Amino acid sequence: MHTAIQVENLTRVFNRRGTAPFYALRGVSFDVSYGEIFGLLGPNGAGKTTTIKIMSTLLLPTSGRVTVAGFDVEKDYTHVRPLISLISGGETSGYGILTVEEQLWMFSQFYGMETPVARARIEEYLKVVSMWDSRRQQMNRLSTGMRQKVNLVRGLVTDPKVLFLDEPTLGVDVEASVIIRSIVRDWVREKPERSVILTTHYMAEADELCSRVAIINHGLILANAAPAQLKQDLDSRAHYEITVDRLDGKQLDLITAFMEEGNDFVLGVDKVTNSPMLVAHLMHESDIARLITALAGQGATLEYMRKLEPTLEDAFLKMVGRRFEDEEEVSPIS
Amino acid sequence: MKGFLASMYIGLQIESNWTKKWVWLLYLAAYPIGSFLTVIILYGVFGQKTGLLPYALYGTIFYYSLSMVFFDMAFSVHDDREHYQTLKYIFLSSTSYRTYLCGRAATRYLIALAGIFINLCWLVPVLRLPFHPNWGYLIAGATLGYLVAAGLGLAVASVFLLTIKLDVDVVDALFGGIFVLSGALFPPTAFPAVFAKIAEFVPLSPFIELMRRAISGKILTSFLSDMSTFQLLGRVALSAAVLFALGSLLVSFGSRQAQRKGYIDVTTAF
Numbered sequence: 095m096h097t098a099i100q101v102e103n104l105t106r107v108f109n110r111r112g113t114a115p116f117y118a119l120r121g122v123s124f125d126v127s128y129g130e131i132f133g134l135l136g137p138n139g140a141g142k143t144t145t146i147k148i149m150s151t152l153l154l155p156t157s158g159r160v161t162v163a164g165f166d167v168e169k170d171y172t173h174v175r176p177l178i179s180l181i182s183g184g185e186t187s188g189y190g191i192l193t194v195e196e197q198l199w200m201f202s203q204f205y206g207m208e209t210p211v212a213r214a215r216i217e218e219y220l221k222v223v224s225m226w227d228s229r230r231q232q233m234n235r236l237s238t239g240m241r242q243k244v245n246l247v248r249g250l251v252t253d254p255k256v257l258f259l260d261e262p263t264l265g266v267d268v269e270a271s272v273i274i275r276s277i278v279r280d281w282v283r284e285k286p287e288r289s290v291i292l293t294t295h296y297m298a299e300a301d302e303l304c305s306r307v308a309i310i311n312h313g314l315i316l317a318n319a320a321p322a323q324l325k326q327d328l329d330s331r332a333h334y335e336i337t338v339d340r341l342d343g344k345q346l347d348l349i350t351a352f353m354e355e356g357n358d359f360v361l362g363v364d365k366v367t368n369s370p371m372l373v374a375h376l377m378h379e380s381d382i383a384r385l386i387t388a389l390a391g392q393g394a395t396l397e398y399m400r401k402l403e404p405t406l407e408d409a410f411l412k413m414v415g416r417r418f419e420d421e422e423e424v425s426p427i428s
Numbered sequence: 429m430k431g432f433l434a435s436m437y438i439g440l441q442i443e444s445n446w447t448k449k450w451v452w453l454l455y456l457a458a459y460p461i462g463s464f465l466t467v468i469i470l471y472g473v474f475g476q477k478t479g480l481l482p483y484a485l486y487g488t489i490f491y492y493s494l495s496m497v498f499f500d501m502a503f504s505v506h507d508d509r510e511h512y513q514t515l516k517y518i519f520l521s522s523t524s525y526r527t528y529l530c531g532r533a534a535t536r537y538l539i540a541l542a543g544i545f546i547n548l549c550w551l552v553p554v555l556r557l558p559f560h561p562n563w564g565y566l567i568a569g570a571t572l573g574y575l576v577a578a579g580l581g582l583a584v585a586s587v588f589l590l591t592i593k594l595d596v597d598v599v600d601a602l603f604g605g606i607f608v609l610s611g612a613l614f615p616p617t618a619f620p621a622v623f624a625k626i627a628e629f630v631p632l633s634p635f636i637e638l639m640r641r642a643i644s645g646k647i648l649t650s651f652l653s654d655m656s657t658f659q660l661l662g663r664v665a666l667s668a669a670v671l672f673a674l675g676s677l678l679v680s681f682g683s684r685q686a687q688r689k690g691y692i693d694v695t696t697a698f
Binding site: 108147150151152153154175176178179180182185187188189190191192196199200201203204205206207248 | 430431433434437438441442445446512513514516517518519520521522523528687688690692693
């Protein structure tokens with residue numbers, strides 16, 4: 095079977111006493127293939143974690159259907175659970191009095207693993223995350239980043255088919271984040287029958303890791319495509335930033351007249367060199383050659399040039415109307 | 429089975445890993461004293477004439493062994509959900525939550541029984557307690573008693589799965605009531621007839637009386653004296669089967685409802 099996860103018309107409503115029902119999800123549909131890292135992007139309260147909770151059998155949907163590896167998460171959850179792992183970021187889960195090794199072994203036993211197999215995998219993954227030397231350290235003595243690495247190893251030791259990563263690098267330092275991302279990427283590449291569902295606050299992380307992302311807001315999927323596609327859909331024009339030794343307004347008017355209609359130019363000053371800086375929004379990628387010829391015709395010498403690429407953040411901003419940082423935490427339960 | 433043993437292991441680590449081994453062994457021996465010290469003062473010092481010291485002491489220590497099981501099960505829910513934040517990961521594993529709770533509580537039970545054994549080594553000679561153990565009844569009773577307590581513990585755990593705020597007072601009141609009615613501390617025959625009759629049907633009553641007889645070799649009061657030791661064992665077995673089945677059903681129901689409400693991984697500021 096090619097499809098790892100199928101989400102069909104998923105709705106989840108939280109009824110709270112004395113307040114109106116909270117619609118966390120409103121008819122969400124998507125699917126995830128094996129071998130894919132699928133990202134769910136959205137501000138806090140958008141419905142990402144609710145979706146992950148339902149897919150991982152922690153929460154029941156109000157309506158709609160989710161299958162993981164062909165099993166219905168609502169009816170066949172006992173078949174789903176041995177096939178999945180969940181790793182949540184930004185929490186301090188774990189038995190503090192256990193050592194790293196004990197903690198990981200204990201969870202492997204909850205999945206019925208043979209101890210020699212479990213121990214071998216624990217050693218392998220602890221070495222990958224550079225924590226083999228800390229294996230006899232108690233969990234409560236570990237830093238946040240180290241705890242999250244142990245959390246990741248716990249999720250991988252059981253060799254799940256589907257890995258749910260809910261903000262896995264939240265509150266983790268840059269070095270640990272890089273390691274976690276690298277492991278996740280390699281883990282999926284290793285076997286084609288694996289897949290990862292990732293929610294993250296970090297757009298660059300989603301851009302780097304995900305083969306496809308769904309942008310979710312107010313419980314609705316606004317877009318579902320490859321990051322490159324989402325960025326391309328944002329704006330088909332090519333954008334350049336060009337610093338030259340000299341250029342004034344009159345010369346720019348001449349250049350604008352020389353170029354085809356629809357190309358926009360903004361003249362400013364490079365904050366570092368104080369040289370004139372031209373930001374060009376070109377209708378076609380190929381227009382850059384014509385622009386450089388025009389600049390040369392005005393006697394301007396190129397000092398620096400770079401292409402401005404739209405980011406996933408720009409795509410998100412366009413669809414949702416605000417940036418991630420503008421959001422406040424919303425909890426539907428507490 | 430692996431899940432059960434791993435749960436026993438975490439139970440042992442939570443109980444013992446906070447200090448050095450010798451300190452913990454000392455604690456293991458000293459901890460149960462708190463449960464029966466009052467009884468010794470009450471019946472051994474002030475109420476010597478009643479002759480109820482062996483009855484109350486054996487009753488209290490065996491009640492204590494079961495209380496370790498149901499208190500552990502009840503509080504594990506909040507411990508794992510709020511403090512360790514591992515409840516969701518246990519739920520998502522291949523081990524059923526019932527098995528996990530039973531494993532953790534089994535360790536608590538064995539630790540409690542070890543503490544009782546250590547203390548009986550000095551209590552019996554010092555207080556001249558009747559001691560003619562029937563090991564067959566003791567082992568069978570202890571095993572069935574665990575299932576009785578586990579059934580009660582699972583039932584309370586199912587309620588705790590559906591409550592966000594931990595209400596210790598309710599649990600204390602519930603098990604305090606059972607303590608009084610089960611005849612652990614004094615014979616329920618001292619109650620008005622109606623309550624004495626109710627006491628006979630409290631699930632812990634036959635267990636405690638069975639263990640008293642199994643360890644002392646005597647029928648110490650008239651409470652449940654019309655039943656033979658074998659009949660008591662049958663009553664305990666029946667209670668164990670019914671309560672454990674009921675507790676299992678309730679914890680399955682509670683888990684499903686918690687899944688519906690989104691309570692499995694909820695954390696609060698409590």
